Structure formats: structure tokens, C-alpha cells
Amino acid sequence: YIVAIVAEAMTAALAAGRREVDWGGVCLLGSVTALGGGSGRDVLLGRHPLSWVQHPEYLLITCGAALATIMVARYMRHLRYVFLFLDSVGLVVFTVIGCNVAMSLDMPVVVVIAAGMITGIGGGVLRDVLCADLPLLFRA
Numbered sequence: 001y002i003v004a005i006v007a008e009a010m011t012a013a014l015a016a017g018r019r020e021v022d023w024g025g026v027c028l029l030g031s032v033t034a035l036g037g038g039s040g041r042d043v044l045l046g047r048h049p050l051s052w053v054q055h056p057e058y059l060l061i062t063c064g065a066a067l068a069t070i071m072v073a074r075y076m077r078h079l080r081y082v083f084l085f086l087d088s089v090g091l092v093v094f095t096v097i098g099c100n101v102a103m104s105l106d107m108p109v110v111v112v113i114a115a116g117m118i119t120g121i122g123g124g125v126l127r128d129v130l131c132a133d134l135p136l137l138f139r140a
Contacts, residue, residue, distance in 0.1 A: 001097065002061065004090035005034040009062040011087055012127050013069035019131060023067065029130055030066025031059055037122025041098050041115050045105060095120035 009030035016026045035052045042050050052058045098119025102112040121137055128135035 001093060003086065004093040005058060005062055006065040007083070007086040007090040008034040008094075008123050009065040010069040010083065011124070013066035014073060015127055015131050015133075016066070017070055017073050023070070026066045026070055027063040029127060030069075031062040032130065033123040033127040034058075034062040034065075035123065036126040037094055037119045037124075038098070040122045041101065041118045044118065045102060045107070045111075045115060047101065047105065091120050091124075094123070 012029040012033035013026050016029045021029065031052070035050075035058060039050050039052065042048065095116040099112050099116035101119070102115035107115065125135040125137055128137075
């Protein structure tokens with residue numbers, strides 16, 4: 001889970017860096033991207049407290065990862081494939097976690113699948129919307 005939230009916070013930092021967002025915006029975008037899908041899922045399923053409220057250290061981890069990425073962004077193109085791999089792993093981990101959360105609440109199969117999808121893609125969609133981009137999910 002930690003690898004997943006770090007990878008997603010890094011994607012947000014790179015997107016923020018392309019738009020010359022300040023450090024506070026980088027932290028916010030990193031946290032929203034990394035934790036937004038799970039938060040959306042939990043709100044829709046009525047599951048409280050949200051993960052980042054129950055574990056506030058997740059906010060520190062995501063902000064730290066986003067800020068660290070900004071500092072080493074010029075070297076990221078050399079690590080592109082490692083980064084893409086970690087991003088993919090994050091997507092899979094988030095999707096599985098979303099499915100497990102819904103299953104633990106004894107939800108129907110269709111809700112389990114939807115919860116996995118929301119958890120997996122929600123943060124990336126929020127990142128793209130906040131960056132005024134058409135979300136990757138909606139592109140051909």
C-alpha cells in the first residue's frame with residue numbers, strides 16, 4: 001500500500017511540475033491523487049473513518065514523496081520504466097484493496113467490482129481534473 005501511494009503521489013508531482021504549481025499545490029495534488037480513489041470509495045460505501053483520517057501519516061508520506069519527486073524530477077526520465085512499473089503496481093494494489101474492502105462489507109459482486117475500479121482509477125482522474133486535463137481514462 002505504501003509503495004502504491006508513493007508511486008501515485010509521484011505521478012501527481014510530475015504533473016504539477018509541468019504546470020509550475022507551488023510546493024503546497026504539489027503536496028495537495030500528491031495527496032489527492034494517492035488517497036482520492038480510496039476516499040471516494042469509502043464515502044460511497046459509507047465506510048468511516050477515511051483511511052487518511054485514521055492514519056494521518058499517509059498524508060506525510062504522500063507529501064514527502066511528491067516533494068522528493070520535484071527535487072529529482074530532472075532525473076526521472078532515466079527511471080521512466082521503473083516509475084511506470086511502480087505506477088502499474090500501484091494501480092493493481094489499489095484495485096485489489098478496493099475489492100477487498102467491498103467484500104469485507106459483504107457487498108454484491110457488482111459493487112465489489114465498482115469499488116475496485118473507483119479505488120484504482122479515482123485518484124488519477126482527480127489528478128487530471130485538478131490539472132485541467134482530460135482524464136486519461138476518457139481519452140481514446
